[in-house]
Amino acid sequence: MSDGTQPQERPYGNAGDVADGAGRHAVVVGGGLAGVTAALALADAGMRVTLLEGRPRLGGLAFSFQRGDLTVDNGQHVYLRCCTAYRWFLDRIEGAALAPLQDRLDVPVLDVNRPEGRRLGRLRRDALPVPLHLGRSLATYPHLSLADRVKVGRAALALKGLDLADPALDALDFGSWLAAHGQSARAVRALWDLVGVATLNAVAGDASLGLAAMVFKTGLLSDPGAADIGWAHVPLGELHDKLARKALDSAGVRTETRTRVTSISQYDNARWSVHVPGETIEADAVVLAVPQRETYDLLPAGALDAPERLLEIGTAPILNVHVVYDRKVLDAPFLAALGTPVQWVFDRTHASGLKSGQYLALSQSAAQDEIDEPVAALRERYLPELEKLLPRTRGAGVLDFFVTRERTATFAPAPGVGRLRPGARTKAPGLYLAGAWTATGWPATMESAVRSGVSAADAALRALGRPRPRHLFEFEEAA
CATH class of the missing domain: 3.50.50.60 (FAD/NAD(P)-binding domain)
Known part of the structure; x- marks a missing residue:
């Protein structure tokens, strides 16, 4: 029977404390x-x-380094509101204010390969319960046909019904599951891989259904605010x-x-x-x-x-392309791209300490085909793609162009x-x-x-x- 006393405990450590068992x-x-x-x-x-x-x-693998006067992150790292453990970690180190979350999920998605020209869409949530919180966004998402939008909704409901504790899900690939649930190649590129590549570091066909289901169920189908995005506003x-x-x-x-x-x-x-x-x-x-x-x-x-x-x-690489322009070329803090090799673009100007111009970081996940390419080849490929994506880059001077490579950035979610x-x-x-x-x-x-x-x-x-x-x-x- 307990005498009502509790083992000595300290909520946070202190170098001067001597607690029970401190000799351990x-x-x-x-x-x-x-x-x-x-x-x-x-x-x-x-x-x-x-x-x-x-x-x-x-x-x-989430660190910074100096390049001249710039403080550079080796790669762009974001987290979601559903990342409750990482949010606890930020609180524990007293850094939460330096990596704030969006008030509400809002992702601009720009397609540069449409017959009518560049087209901007947005993935954002409303203040409604799941799954209605994304209903209006998907209903008006211009990068999918009406038929694809309907089928995406049905697939999302089927995904929500999967049991994440079922070990059989791990043996299946997400791409085959999507195809079996009526998802077109366009829908996979414009929606499922848009999210999945960034979070899983693999395209749908190379990803475990178990891990993919966990990402989408937790991030998009658990709580209205679960997918709100946070990122470090400092290095x-x-x-x-x-x-x-x-x-x-x-x-x-x-x-x-x-x-x-x-x-x-x-x-x-x-x-x-x-x-x-x-x-x-x-x-x-x-x-x-x-x-x-x-x-x-x-x-x-x-x-x-x-x-x-x-x-x-296995392991999977992530390539990050860094470009410093002599003027501002992007107004949003970040955007996702379709119809181009560019995946996600982030404005890192303030965080890097850049005093003039604008510094953009391109985060390229599942980069097996590019991870070892020379910088010159990557420059030749990505600068023209940025000109398609961001018209103001066409008249801007490139002050610096460099890449960072993490060849074993993550485990492969196969x-x-x-x-x-x-x-x-x-x-x-x-x-x-x-x-x-x-x-x-x-x-x-x-x-x-x-x-x-x-x-x-x-x-x-x-x-x-x-x-x-x-x-x-x-x-x-x-x-």
């Missing part, structure tokens, strides 16, 4: 969003935590490195960058040794929050039943990938996995990364008998 030590390997989240959660629960990151910065490094490091410091986490883990080993059936050049760190729990191939290399024998499955999880994604727990006591590629139920997004970090910390805290921090992100029952 956790090492988190990897300083991306998953690793930072796990480290914060463990520290907030009163544990001593060491975070080790091989790069000179935190943030993983990503301000959030995922600077503010994250400040939060880690305040929580008492020892953070070491430029520190690559060479191996981990278990002893005494419970304790762990984490080996880095010049030091061996002992720990009660280890969280591996690194990509799947690096995880495979570090896993001790027997930690997973079939560790080779990690190597079967059919069957679900059975390859491991959960947070391993068979080795005290060893846990985190990363957007683990079994979160989400595609490879910032949301998935944060959820994985919370799951790994939860598993470690339960095993060690530590109380869950009161303010840690709480998973919904359906998650």
Whole structure:
């Protein structure tokens, strides 16, 4: 019987606190969003935590760098209102105000390949319940025929009826499902892939139906505001490195960058040794929050039943094209494009610190065919496409043109990938996995990364008998 007292808990860590069980030590390997989240959660629960990151910065694949006077994000990252874990993370590092959400979903979609010329449409929601919140937008969406609009509505209702817990969905591809539900090639390009490529990093035919259904059901068919878009109005490094490091410091986490883990080993059936050049760190729990191939290399024998499955999880690239003009050429903060290789265009002028002109970033997902092309070839292709898309670019001077490439930006959401994604727990006591590629139920997004970090910390805290921090992100029952 309980005596009514509660285990000592601190809602957020403080380097000066001495909490019950503070002698317990956790090492988190990897300083991306998953690793930072796990480290914060463990520290907030009163544990001593060491975070080790091989790069000179935190943030993983969502980071910034300097190019002359510009502060450049390696790629454009957005999130949705339904990304509740990432929103919690922003609150935890005190960065929510720097990455605000739209008041209401509104996406301008410009088609440059219509017989009558350029045509602008919009995907936006009304203040109505699901699915009526998108009814008017789809009814007037000019990039689909009337027949396609009707069929899109029927397919959306069928999608809403799918059971995301059904493992059979993972083995099917989204493109075949769309075709079986009457979706034309035009509808797939102008709507389903417009959203799906950006969120899944794959076209419909290459994507698991399970992951695609999760994206559309959660983002567009769960709550009227679920798909409202948010993005950083400052460089990503301000959030995922600077503010994250400040939060880690305040929580008492020892953070070491430029520190690559060479191996981990278990002893005494419970304790762990984490080996880095010049030091061996002992720990009660280890969280591996690194990509799947690096995880495979570090896993001790027997930690997973079939560790080779990690190597079967494919990767998918994202290409980002950056153009600086000598004048303003785009009035909207962003737009999506049809009838052109250009997918999404974002105005990064203010965030980059550019004082005059305009800086546009083109986010090109599922870029397998272009990821290794020379900059000169990409310049020759994309500048004319931007002239078709944005007429004011035709008289503008190009002050800078460069590209950033993430060849392994995400895991490939191919059919069957679900059975390859491991959960947070391993068979080795005290060893846990985190990363957007683990079994979160989400595609490879910032949301998935944060959820994985919370799951790994939860598993470690339960095993060690530590109380869950009161303010840690709480998973919904359906998650």
